[in-house]
Amino acid sequence: xxxxxxHLHQPYRESLAQLRRYxxxxxxxxxxxxxxELTAHAxxxxxxxxxxxxxxxxxxxxxxxxTDAQFQPAPFPILRYNQAQSVVxxxxxxxxxxxxxxxxxxxxxxxxxxxxSIPEAVxxxxxxxxxxxxxxxxxxxxxxxVAHITHHVKxxxxxxx
Numbered sequence: 001x002x003x004x005x006x007h008l009h010q011p012y013r014e015s016l017a018q019l020r021r022y023x024x025x026x027x028x029x030x031x032x033x034x035x036x037e038l039t040a041h042a043x044x045x046x047x048x049x050x051x052x053x054x055x056x057x058x059x060x061x062x063x064x065x066x067t068d069a070q071f072q073p074a075p076f077p078i079l080r081y082n083q084a085q086s087v088v089x090x091x092x093x094x095x096x097x098x099x100x101x102x103x104x105x106x107x108x109x110x111x112x113x114x115x116x117s118i119p120e121a122v123x124x125x126x127x128x129x130x131x132x133x134x135x136x137x138x139x140x141x142x143x144x145x146v147a148h149i150t151h152h153v154k155x156x157x158x159x160x161x
Contacts, residue, residue: 009143009147010143016146019108019111022146023108023109027104049097053095054092054152056103059107063114066111066118075126075128078129080130118138123142
């Protein structure tokens, strides 16, 4: 399964540890940008605030997936959502940065709470990603979620890294 950031995959426990680190460090790193730096974007590209909004949408959708995949019949089908329209209709570019950071942190903390208690047998249950011919274990989906965050964190181009 390739989404463009498979090279960022880590083992399951390391992925959860990475997510915990992001929850603690990412908000302060984003606060280092001024409003112009947060809202500026190249034509056809998202601003830093919109990338953060995209990560919020991803957290919302994946929290539901990680929860439902535990009790729905297997293989659990992963449905796509319209990422570009979600960013527009949720108005991330216009909303206060502190609101976005609080929302992102809270959603990801809930993801940690949910995922860290999933039994090993359930982590191996099959899920079916969009447009995939083969299933992957639920653990892969969680690992891929953290890799997705890592992919986008690199786009922020932090000053202090």
